[in-house]
Amino acid sequence: MANDSESRIDLELGSWLKEEGKSSEVVISSRIRLARNLSSRPFPNWAQEEALKDIDDEIAEVLLEFGRTGLKRYNLAELNDLEKLTLVEKHLLSRQQSRESGGRSVYLNEEQTISIMSNEEDHLRMQFIAPGEELDTAWQEASSFDDLLDERLDFAFDRKYGYLTACPTNLGTGLRASVMLHLPGLSLAGSIKKLLGSIGKFGLTFRGLYGEGSEAEGSIYQLSNQVTLGRSEEEIIESLESVLGQIKSQEKKTRAEIMAEREAEIKDRIFRALGVLKHAYSLASMESVRLISLLLLGRCYGIIKIEREKLFKLLIKTRPAHLQLLSGGSLPPEERDLKRAEIFRRELAGV
Amino acid sequence: MANDSESRIDLELGSWLKEEGKSSEVVISSRIRLARNLSSRPFPNWAQEEALKDIDDEIAEVLLEFGRTGLKRYNLAELNDLEKLTLVEKHLLSRQQSRESGGRSVYLNEEQTISIMSNEEDHLRMQFIAPGEELDTAWQEASSFDDLLDERLDFAFDRKYGYLTACPTNLGTGLRASVMLHLPGLSLAGSIKKLLGSIGKFGLTFRGLYGEGSEAEGSIYQLSNQVTLGRSEEEIIESLESVLGQIKSQEKKTRAEIMAEREAEIKDRIFRALGVLKHAYSLASMESVRLISLLLLGRCYGIIKIEREKLFKLLIKTRPAHLQLLSGGSLPPEERDLKRAEIFRRELAGV
Numbered sequence: 248m249a250n251d252s253e254s255r256i257d258l259e260l261g262s263w264l265k266e267e268g269k270s271s272e273v274v275i276s277s278r279i280r281l282a283r284n285l286s287s288r289p290f291p292n293w294a295q296e297e298a299l300k301d302i303d304d305e306i307a308e309v310l311l312e313f314g315r316t317g318l319k320r321y322n323l324a325e326l327n328d329l330e331k332l333t334l335v336e337k338h339l340l341s342r343q344q345s346r347e348s349g350g351r352s353v354y355l356n357e358e359q360t361i362s363i364m365s366n367e368e369d370h371l372r373m374q375f376i377a378p379g380e381e382l383d384t385a386w387q388e389a390s391s392f393d394d395l396l397d398e399r400l401d402f403a404f405d406r407k408y409g410y411l412t413a414c415p416t417n418l419g420t421g422l423r424a425s426v427m428l429h430l431p432g433l434s435l436a437g438s439i440k441k442l443l444g445s446i447g448k449f450g451l452t453f454r455g456l457y458g459e460g461s462e463a464e465g466s467i468y469q470l471s472n473q474v475t476l477g478r479s480e481e482e483i484i485e486s487l488e489s490v491l492g493q494i495k496s497q498e499k500k501t502r503a504e505i506m507a508e509r510e511a512e513i514k515d516r517i518f519r520a521l522g523v524l525k526h527a528y529s530l531a532s533m534e535s536v537r538l539i540s541l542l543l544l545g546r547c548y549g550i551i552k553i554e555r556e557k558l559f560k561l562l563i564k565t566r567p568a569h570l571q572l573l574s575g576g577s578l579p580p581e582e583r584d585l586k587r588a589e590i591f592r593r594e595l596a597g598v
Numbered sequence: 599m600a601n602d603s604e605s606r607i608d609l610e611l612g613s614w615l616k617e618e619g620k621s622s623e624v625v626i627s628s629r630i631r632l633a634r635n636l637s638s639r640p641f642p643n644w645a646q647e648e649a650l651k652d653i654d655d656e657i658a659e660v661l662l663e664f665g666r667t668g669l670k671r672y673n674l675a676e677l678n679d680l681e682k683l684t685l686v687e688k689h690l691l692s693r694q695q696s697r698e699s700g701g702r703s704v705y706l707n708e709e710q711t712i713s714i715m716s717n718e719e720d721h722l723r724m725q726f727i728a729p730g731e732e733l734d735t736a737w738q739e740a741s742s743f744d745d746l747l748d749e750r751l752d753f754a755f756d757r758k759y760g761y762l763t764a765c766p767t768n769l770g771t772g773l774r775a776s777v778m779l780h781l782p783g784l785s786l787a788g789s790i791k792k793l794l795g796s797i798g799k800f801g802l803t804f805r806g807l808y809g810e811g812s813e814a815e816g817s818i819y820q821l822s823n824q825v826t827l828g829r830s831e832e833e834i835i836e837s838l839e840s841v842l843g844q845i846k847s848q849e850k851k852t853r854a855e856i857m858a859e860r861e862a863e864i865k866d867r868i869f870r871a872l873g874v875l876k877h878a879y880s881l882a883s884m885e886s887v888r889l890i891s892l893l894l895l896g897r898c899y900g901i902i903k904i905e906r907e908k909l910f911k912l913l914i915k916t917r918p919a920h921l922q923l924l925s926g927g928s929l930p931p932e933e934r935d936l937k938r939a940e941i942f943r944r945e946l947a948g949v
Contacts, residue, residue: 511936515879526873528866585862 255321256330258569261337261359261376264559268379271555272547273495275427275467277382279389279484282412282421283371283396286403290413291351291366299350299366306365309399310354316361316392318354323347329577332568338427339374341367361392368413369421371396380491382424382484390480409476419476424484426470426491427456431544432502433494434466435513442494449490450474457536464533465540465562470494506548517545525595529581530588535565553598565590606672607681609920612688612710612727615910619730622906623898624846626778626818628733630740630835633763633772634722634747637754641764642702642717650701650717657716660750661705667712667743669705674698680928683919689778690725692718712743719764720772722747731842733775733835741831760827770827775835777821777842778807782895783853784845785817786864793845800841801825808887815884816891816913821845857899868896876946880932881939886916904949916941 263276284290288302303322310318323331323344334340339362340353347366354363364372375389396402403411409419417423433439439462446453452473455463470491472483506513520541524530530538539562545551546558563569565587571578574586614627635641639653654673661669674682674695685691690713691704698717705714715723726740747753754762760770768774784790790813797804803824806814821842823834857864871892875881881889890913896902897909914920916938922929925937 511880511932515939518877518879519874522873522875522877523870524873525877526869528869529862581862588866 255326256333256572257355257357257359258333258564258573260556260560260563261339263358263360263376263378264563265556266378267555268377268381270495271379273429273498274380274491275429276376276378277380277385278374278376278423278425278427279382279385280372280374280423280425281389281393282369282410282417282423283373283393283400284403284411284413285370286401288370291368291370292413294350294366296350302370303350303352303365306371306400307352309396310363312399313395317356318361318363319356321353321355323351323353324349329568329572333566333572336563336566336568338376340364341372343367361388369417380426380495382426382488386424386480386484416473417475420478420480420483422472422475422480422483424472424487426487428468428470428491428494428498429466429540429543430468430494430498431466431540432498432500432505434462435505435516436501438497438501439463439466439468442497446470446490449486451487451490458533465536467536467540502544502547513548514550517541517548517551521545521551521595521598524591525598526592527588529584530565530591531584532565532567532587535587535591536562551598553595557594561591561594606677607684607923608706608708608710609684609915609924611907611911611914612690614709614711614727614729615914616907617729618906619728619732621846622730624780624849625731625842626780627727627729628731628736629725629727629776629778630733630736631723631725631774631776632740632744633720633761633768633774634724634744634751635754635762635764636721637752639721642719642721643764645701645717647701653721654701654703654716657722657751658703660747661714663750664746668707669712669714670707672704672706674702674704675700680919680923684917684923687914687917687919689727691715692723694718712739720768731777731846733777733839737775737831737835767824768826771829771831771834773823773826773831773834775823775838777838779819779821779842779845779849780817780891780894781819781845781849782817782891783849783851783856785813786856786867787852789848789852790814790817790819793848797821797841800837802838802841809884816887818887818891853895853898864899865901868892868899868902872896872902872946872949875942876949877943878939880935881916881942882935883916883918883938886938886942887913902949904946908945912942912945 285302289298291299307320311320331340331345334353335342335345339355339359341364344351344364344367351366360376362374373389375385377385405411410421412418412421433442443453450473452471454469456467456469458464472487520538524538539558542551542553543558546553546555564573567583570583570586578586636653640649642650658671662671682691682696685704686693686696690706690710692715695702695715695718702717711727713725724740724743726736728736756762761772763769763772784793794804801824803822805820807818807820809815823838871889875889890909893902893904894909897904897906915924918934921934921937929937
């Protein structure tokens, strides 16, 4: 890979991951996603290459005009695989979109709090991200941005169904509100499955962000609405916030309980995580997520002294694509594991 | 437990474990044990309390006369359970003898290179220990000590069978020659089982010193002769030395091979062991043996800088009875694990 590619993607943390927001010991970030489509245009999955390109350009023209948001366009055809995967690791590009190339773009602002994909499943997928528990803030931004766009683009809208989308699960508001949660307490107490069972009833979706097992690696989860139709945006957000409130208080209660009841074991897990991260010679990707999660918990308990931002920086910059981009090129998994361990040893030396 | 009991047992390492001997990267120590019985006296298991006491005193009179060896007598009736178990952990008292009390003693010299039990299975079980691969040295000491005793005590000896013993497996020479081995290379290569299979053919016994699984914790093993009858002491020792030579060279070869073929994994295991020992908040007994073993290996590879003596000191003083004696009294297992972790954190802080 050419070296100049390294500079094309900003490898710094987005401000939404860097800054602490409300309840950020449990709620890492809040996110509003809007799905919009242009009327009289075929949905991306049905569109020919020419049509895709036309739509992509029409959107670019409008978005790049919005000087105040400082959006920068990344044409997917011009990004290599590692760069695209880096954006996926930064939670700014969908995995589906990372497999595409021509006629599709992603737009980012400098703070990385706005990510807009063109010609993903819908013509426009716009995400607005805020640190901590700030769904309202994210919604305000999304809504006013959407209003601006609405003046310039002709969105496919139906009086009865609302915004039309490629997949019926997004019909209506086109809204997906989500929060990224860190739930090590519930995870250590073995209560995630129970939680999962009770969430379905509220029309919400709960899934792990890392790993593929039944329990998410690092206890990092995403909670989002499933229903987009028949309810207003505000109702959807309120319903999510109400369940979130419950999860938050359960997580906090559980953290206190497990420390009271299993102090030696919990401290041992946290300090061993530090010991392994500080000394390992080889570290697999998912293991490091699991260990960082324990350090984050140790930080919340006040028994590990380390900045939250540093842990998130380490989390993101040791993901496979980041690691390779930072090393200047493609690396086989075993070498990535050595590189990853080296980074942790260096960065945690003083902890 | 009374505090004065702490001073009754020397908790320092014996010189045979403190000093480095020949090939001590593989052969931790060499040991000669002689079983002897007084003629016209019942074997300990058949003897009444009075007879046991008589025998014990007769032996004491002779042994304590040997000023030059500086033997100190510990009457088992006067040691508490923790003190007896401490001697077991120091490899100076048999587990069987630690369960006994009246009419039985153990004699130790200051360097802890001589341990003599009275009224164990036989009237006399005398052990002579040397650091490293030094069976000859240990045998010379044992032999000259045995000659001295022979002048003062009437040993049960038969022209045809040699020295008579309580159990026929010790008949003849009454000799058990053994070496304590550290075999992390063969263990990591999965070759212990194969080795075990081939050793039986030579009339030798091979067993793990720690743990109860099929693979010994910490890869610490004892190799000893099984046959005591029909061969001279020198023949028994030579045969053991010859097999030992093979194991030693296999272990060394394997250490080099695994480092060449599995460098990242081996280094990772060793450095993680250090990380866990330096940071754990709770450490089980057998886990700490396993981890120290890896540090010893790391020391041999030259990738961990730590004195060998310090590692053996930590190994012995974190065994359950030592730990409790050092803490001033009986502790439940969970508290021992916390105490053990605390010792490792403190002692390894600078490594």
